[in-house]
Amino acid sequence: MQSFRVTKTVLLLLKLLVQSKVKRVFYLPIEPEYFKRANDEDFDVEMSRVDELFKVSSIAQSVFVPRAGKDVIDVAERKHQTETSQRTTEQRNLLNKYWHVEWFETEDDQGNICQGRLPWRTFNCEMREQVKKDFESITEWMAHALIKSKLPRDASSEVFRRRQDIHLMKLAFFLAERTDDPKRGVGAVIVNKDKDIVGLGWNGFPTKSLYGEFPRAAYNENTSRGDNDAHYQDQKYPYIIHAVQNALLMRNTKSIQDATLVVTMTPCDDCTPLTDMQGIKRVVFGERIRSDSSRPLIKFTKFRKRVDDRDNPIECLELK
Numbered sequence: 001m002q003s004f005r006v007t008k009t010v011l012l013l014l015k016l017l018v019q020s021k022v023k024r025v026f027y028l029p030i031e032p033e034y035f036k037r038a039n040d041e042d043f044d045v046e047m048s049r050v051d052e053l054f055k056v057s058s059i060a061q062s063v064f065v066p067r068a069g070k071d072v073i074d075v076a077e078r079k080h081q082t083e084t085s086q087r088t089t090e091q092r093n094l095l096n097k098y099w100h101v102e103w104f105e106t107e108d109d110q111g112n113i114c115q116g117r118l119p120w121r122t123f124n125c126e127m128r129e130q131v132k133k134d135f136e137s138i139t140e141w142m143a144h145a146l147i148k149s150k151l152p153r154d155a156s157s158e159v160f161r162r163r164q165d166i167h168l169m170k171l172a173f174f175l176a177e178r179t180d181d182p183k184r185g186v187g188a189v190i191v192n193k194d195k196d197i198v199g200l201g202w203n204g205f206p207t208k209s210l211y212g213e214f215p216r217a218a219y220n221e222n223t224s225r226g227d228n229d230a231h232y233q234d235q236k237y238p239y240i241i242h243a244v245q246n247a248l249l250m251r252n253t254k255s256i257q258d259a260t261l262v263v264t265m266t267p268c269d270d271c272t273p274l275t276d277m278q279g280i281k282r283v284v285f286g287e288r289i290r291s292d293s294s295r296p297l298i299k300f301t302k303f304r305k306r307v308d309d310r311d312n313p314i315e316c317l318e319l320k
Helices: 011-019 040-056 070-080 084-098 125-148 159-176 230-234 243-249 272-277 301-308
Strands: 002-005 024-027 060-063 105-107 113-115 187-191 197-202 260-263 282-285 315-318
Touching: 011 040, 070 125, 084 125, 125 159, 159 187, 159 197, 159 243, 159 260, 159 282, 187 243, 197 243, 243 260, 243 272, 272 301
Parallel strands: 002 024, 024 060, 260 282, 282 315
Antiparallel strands: 105 113, 187 197, 187 260
């Protein structure tokens, strides 16, 4: 098993990773999570302990610098259609939060630039520019999903629960980015009564299927049919496995009675009976509830009827 993290782990979490037999940890070259809350002396002690445990355990650690290519960013922009000013602001917030120059480089008494606290021996100015460029590309991609998940909050007595829902919805929107459907990404998260995440899913074609094995509604701006050709798009629906279906299939527990489903769009007529069968009593979704569809092969009438059923109530929350 591998672990992908935003920052280098703290000692407590690393001990748990060792005990869980994780083989490799990947993290971004940014400040570790124990840096901000400690003074220099405490930080050096903690970093020494973390590095020592890495050395004596079987876990390998690697600096991981993801990069979102222009094609990936273009797809995200077409899917989410967010405002440029919003994306720029969200990306700037991410950079301010995670990218601190003093972590990468400092000035000595003579004013010369030298390496900062980042424990990366091969790191130099040239590499820094490339890492920053890659980091900017991934934050630009992240900004699309984060803006889409910026949902209103209220000041009710359930504000904490609402914040949990918003946090889980952000996760669902990021899961939606993993789809291999070029038109629409949908993400789903299932949490049990104890608020443990027990299922994750996103829509897509069957596992291990090759690209040419199923028809796909791609972006066809240069064809005579155009982007909105219903016939061409409807060819994919019989083969798509929905996000809710994948979350139910891949869950890590048998019973999810009274669980909560967090999904980025309204459950369709295929998924609604499945959630009823599994005892899901609360559904949170990131759009206004749908009751119809322009596509003949996907409908949303059953969920609306389910919400209106007073004999067998289900709690429904629109985070939009």
